[in-house]
Amino acid sequence: MALITRRRALTTAGAALAGAVALPATQAVAGERRHRPRPLRRAHAHNDYEHPRPLLDALDHRFTSVEADIFLVGDQLLVAHDPVDLDPARTLESLYLDPLAARVRANHGSVHRGYRKPLQLLIDIKTEGSSTYLELDRHLKRYKHLFTTYAHGRVFPGPVTAVISGDRAARLPMEAQTVRRAFYDGRLTDLGSAAPASFIPLISDNWTNHFTWRGVGPFPDAERQKLHTIVRAAHARRQRVRFWATPDLPGPERDALWAELVAADVDHLNTDDLAGLEAFLDAHRSA
Template sequence: MALTTRRRALTTLAAAVAGSVAVPAYAQATEGGHRPRPLWRAHAHNDYLHPRPLLDALDHRFGSVESDIFLVGNQLLVAHDPVELDPTRTLESLYLAPLAARVKANRGSVYRGQRKPVQLLIDIKTEGASTYQELDRQLRRYRHLFTTYAHGRVFPGAVTAVVSGDRAARVPMEAQTVRRAFYDGRLLDLLAPVPAPSSFIPLISDNWTLNFTWQGVGTFPEVERQKLRGIIAATHSRGQKVRFWATPDLAGPARDAVWGELLAADADYINTDDLAGLEAFLDAHR
């Protein structure tokens, strides 16, 4: 069975049995009567490839999920590659509508009793300006759900949408006086003569392998450790958060070593496709 076909079959099967299996982790109470806390540092990379997009990540208490989108006509389709496009797998059906339903059920938050926004990172795979215009239209339909920038002020919502991918989205975004999405910056943005404020770029993301040689084997070179901590300190001083993609993601000591250094340096997000693996790691390192 082809990988794409298998993923769709798993998604269909999971949807059919949803509600008849174990109670998700976010709803389970501990012996003391408290729900497990969300893992705000946990970022579900390529979240839509899991059997139950969004829902699996939330069951593992993730604070951030990532969806790739393609503009096809007036639809925003979710996929990793064009050959996987499916008109039934839209941003609205997999993310926007389920988030709205959950926030309504939880009285205004993604995780009941938690007022901190969950991050929805939206990676644009088609031309950025036109794709963002359609994304903006769809986010406006769910305006009650999202953190909003309006006339110089940020008003927190249950979900904060951050736009990544094709950089042409930046122009129409910066022109807006009211928007329901923010921009995912790169390390080069820190070097701009007049850096954009955190009200536009709240997140700085970059490729780990382009900035560090260390892949978790042996000792982290001290020069690279100080570079990592300097990057994070610089972004935090501007009110921004940090995420690296392309970090090691094969279960084992090397991955744990990199994750440990990211935690020690106070990185805001750890990137993974292994939901259960990162959940267990973060629970063990509280």
């Protein structure tokens, strides 16, 4: 009887010790989840493919939007900025589609683990838009469940949202589709048009075509008001806003302009400097 009682006491003590060890481990995991840096919802990697590790460098810096320029060569979609840089090994599949599909599988349905908002893949068409888009559409169809899809008037979110920019001739075949796995990148001239956000979810334009300010000195009041009006109009229609050709060299001018973009609630800040934008947005955490 005394032996049984002693065994029970040892078992109880062992369970208590195990619980004491397990509890901090559980708390550590929960703490890791709480303190894992969140993806940067405004961060857009312009010309992402020019980084040493296309896509992966941007994701490591917690970017939520990346841009790839494509050329149609035969039935291949090659990624490059200029025709002279074309390389048969650098395809849209090898640099973006296959890695994204693998990452989504590994992360149980998301590009950034635990972050359910889609990654934006901005695809800038450099060859004739209609034929390039039709080939791109065939490529996207091979990746089931990866892309946000428009089908018969409804949008079904996926881990990745493809948005088509570049040659404007892509618009016609896209508008004719009742089912598509991509959306159209509009311009400021499309703001307030009949095209809904289910077709044009993003309004992008060249900053220098609409604003004189480059971050030096105070932002002119009229231009600040214009910027805020643009963003409010787009957001009222559930469209996001991005400007390219903003200053991108480190320094006070870039920081001043980025700060105004954040204050106006511009959705995507365009950069080639991944670490620079990451540091800026971390310093403006409320953004």
